[in-house]
Amino acid sequence: MLFMIAISCSGCTDGSAYRSGSPDESGSLSSTTKLKILYATVEAGSEAVVNAAENYEKQTGIGVEVSTFPYNSLQEKVFTELSRMSSEYDLIAVDTPWMPKIIQHLEPMTPFIRQAASTADLDDFIAKLFLDSSVFDKDMPQRAPLGMDTINLDRITAAGFDVWSLPIQSNVLTVSYRKDLFQNEANRAAFKKRFKRELSIPTTMDEYKDIAQFFTRDTNHDGTIDMYGTTLMAGKHEAGFVDYKSFLSVFGGKLFDEKLNPVFNSESGVKALETYGSWILKDKVTPADVLTYTWDEVEIAFGFGQAAMGMNVHDMNLHPNLQGGQVGYFMLPGVKNGDTLVRGPHFGSWGLAINKYSEHKEAAYELADYLTSADVQRDYLRFRQHVTRKSAYAAAKAVLDESLREYYEVLGRSLSVGVGRPRIKNYDQVSETVQTAVQQYLTGKKDARTALDEAAAKVDQLMRESGY
Incomplete structure (x- = not known):
């Protein structure tokens, strides 16, 4: 409807x-x-x-x-x-x-x-x-x-x-997942044998990546991967900014400090970007064309059974042709800081x-x-x-x-644990600048540190021009 x-x-x-x-x-x-x-x-x-x-x-x-x-x-x-x-x-x-x-x-x-x-x-x-x-x-x-x-x-x-x-x-970033795949007894046994723990809803990013790796597979045995563990919104788009901002938050980073100085190029920011990129470039747990994905493409990929899990700012459904498919939901996983689990999904x-x-x-x-x-x-x-x-x-x-x-x-x-957007007049410019930095890293044009440092310098200039 x-x-x-x-x-x-x-x-x-x-x-x-x-x-x-x-x-x-x-x-x-x-x-x-x-x-x-x-x-x-x-x-x-x-x-x-x-x-x-x-x-x-x-x-x-x-x-x-x-x-x-x-x-x-x-x-x-x-x-x-x-x-x-x-x-x-x-x-x-x-x-x-x-x-x-x-x-x-x-x-x-x-x-x-x-x-x-x-x-x-x-x-x-x-x-x-x-x-x-x-x-x-x-x-x-x-x-x-x-x-x-x-x-x-x-x-x-x-x-x-x-x-x-x-x-x-x-709106808040949540994860839709294939509950039918998680509950499948063969999958549960194979996952336990490989990872020495039960296949269950992940609470940390590391657990999420393990599950994404497990479900990335060739389901029809033709030599080509046709199911991936997860989707991401990695296109140069506001959706990509939402993804990176969420990873930044769970790794303990922020876009700005209290004086509105850009600080997303901190160690936490670099770690967040490298982790995000590794899922795409190294672990290859996302569809091959994920660098073009926004919330729309994520919904299509998940809905047609191309991924076992998918992040989006709304619930996602499966295409009727996927008979027996069942969708469940869980919170965006976090990162452990000592005994504390840090969560920070984007919300607005x-x-x-x-x-x-x-x-x-x-x-x-x-x-x-x-x-x-x-x-x-x-x-x-x-x-x-x-x-x-x-x-x-x-x-x-x-x-x-x-x-x-x-x-x-x-x-x-x-x-209740979401992280909102900065309260600034030039939000669109800041988002665009960070989107560009993320794309430069994902496409191999710059390493994560250089891309974020240069973006932070540009954002600093933009903030000054806007009177901050």
């Missing part, structure tokens, strides 16, 4: 998607006015949100129009609308990296939250996710928010922050933000509050939406589909 809406919305570059009429809203909206939402397509769960908007209209009589755009078109549309101070859209879907660039054009939600009856519901959001995607200092958006396990609005504002969006969809979220130039800000907030509410998020589960509330994940434990139930359990746990 999600696949179908992705196709239908990908062509909506004129913003046409869902339209309806609107009666009076206690005098605040005219009989012909509609609340308008500028939203993404499948990457932010558009099917679930459009359905919820329809329900909102039925319940309140307030008209809602949801205009959907694929990611790149949406980013361009958002920046254009806000730069010209357009009041066309009341609510805007914001991917976290955009916030430092556009925060001056958004309306802080804190006053509306304080006035709303649902203020206490903030503590139902996953705290780490809410803080990363929604809590910013308008004048210094690069500032990291306070750490807290439960959202406390008073603490947030006392520290100089405001709430700028409500999280509606979350979409939030609903109020356009500063909207003529219906209060009504816009009420709509955003509804679309991200606990009851509505529980309904989102049937659309496989990546929900953002604790109560929605608790409700997911009752989902009948075992595979989906397992995915939500893994997604929720992964979000």
Whole structure:
């Protein structure tokens, strides 16, 4: 179902998607006015949100129009609308990296939250996710928010922050795997004989590599490898940056220090890149064309049975022709640091933000509050939406589909340890620079140390040019 809406919305570059009429809203909206939402397509769960908007209209009589755009078109549309101070859209879907660039054009939600009856519901959001995607200092958006396990609005504002969006969809790097292959008795016996331990879900990167090596094989005995242990998103793309950033985190590295100096060329950064590259170049546990893979190609390769495991920011399914195939999920493995297992999967979220130039800000907030509410998020589960509330994940434990139930359990746990993106205005430039360094190493043009050192020097210059 999600696949179908992705196709239908990908062509909506004129913003046409869902339209309806609107009666009076206690005098605040005219009989012909509609609340308008500028939203993404499948990457932010558009099917679930459009359905919820329809329900909102039925319940309140307030008209809602949801205009959907694929990611790149949406980013361009958002920046254009806000730069010209357009009041066309009341609510805007914001991917976290955009916030430092556009925060001056958004309306802080804190006053509306304080006035709303649902203020206490903030503590139902996953705290780490809410803080990363929604809590910013308008004048210094690069500032990291306070750490807290439960959202406390008073603490947030006392520290100089405001709430700028409500999280509606979350993404985090997880691993899909062929549960049927893991449970196969012949595979289990062969793995135990070779590695002297049970074939089970890996918790460390070393264990993951062993399993990837085990499942890399010639299944039809024609002399050619036709199944690989894992996929990676190793193309020069944002997906490749997500992969490297996750490896960097589990090896204990960071992109920047507290003063926004680039530090990804540390020993941890070099180790992360060399490990990532060794799976492709030395161990050859990935498909041969993996240097072209993004999240789309990974899904195709895994779905057609070319890999036993695959990393992606959403759940993956098998093609119907793979009869007997069963998909399971587990958290991205970590790296042991003494007795501590360090995990750091990439994560990020979409939030609903109020356009500063909207003529219906209060009504816009009420709509955003509804679309991200606990009851509505529980309904989102049937659309496989990546929900953002604790109560929605608790409700997911009752989902009948075992595979989906397992995915939500893994997604929720992964979000609690995920590592977000840097809060910088020039995020795209930084990502592009790191992507280039990773590709230079993977294609043999530079060693890992040289590639990362040169990239760090360029990022340092970019940061200075951006005023950091």
